[in-house]
Amino acid sequence: MTVISVVKDADARTLTITARFDAPIGRVWQVWSDPRQLERWWGPPMYPATVTGHDLVPGGAITYYMTGPEGERHGGWFRVRAVDPPHNLDLDAGVADADGTSSPDTPTAVIRVALSEVDGGGTQMTIATSWASDEAMEQMLATGMEAGMTAAVGQVDELLGLSAQA
């Protein structure tokens, strides 16, 4: 099992998910530091991500868009708060218009990534996502999460299809 723990704190509007990977820490770091690898996992299968800018330095920006099944684009960005390869990465995250611009009142989340080496090989990665307010969380998830919900629908459809054949 890759995911080893999930902690949800509704009061602090924070989700903390911890996973363990069978790969060295430098290799796991690359899924964030290499834009071509980042775009292979950030978007759900039906909404693949394309990273358009990737400046992994303090204050730097990462920009991307996800392409939906009808060709529509959902933009997003990260701003690098702190980066300490291959152990820590703190990001502000927000949603953008299809052309990649974001309005100043766009709600943001803070994503904190921590990597550590596990005894006997392998790497543990903890990702904590938190919002400053309920409103920011609602708005960002209502707009940016449509992609995630659609992917979930696809997976459920698949399950229903399988059970119908059984």
Added chain:
Amino acid sequence: MPAVLTYNRMVVSTDESERADALFHALADPTRRDILAVVLQDAQSVSDLARRYPISFAAVHKHVGALERAGLVTKTRHGREQRVRGDVATLRTAHRLLDDLEGLWRGRIDRIEQVLADPTERAPQ
């Protein structure tokens, strides 16, 4: 207190399963997802909504019905017209949103594992 969750295969009751069916059915259509996004921002009458899409009033009415059955929107009478708004109780609870977020990150972690397992991505350490 944060809740630490452990994961087993979930067994859902018939009621929950029917509710989930209605929810997934409602969200499976791009027009319905769009209507939901609009009425979460601001309540709209069905005729306001019908003007936004190149489909008939009756078709929009049907989409709103599907969203309503899933508990995603509520309708309130406002003079001569009914106004549709995104349902706060269903969509806007922090727990529900955190559940959505958890699903999203579980998917991402599965894909990270696939990227890590791909030998063509194995750059020198």
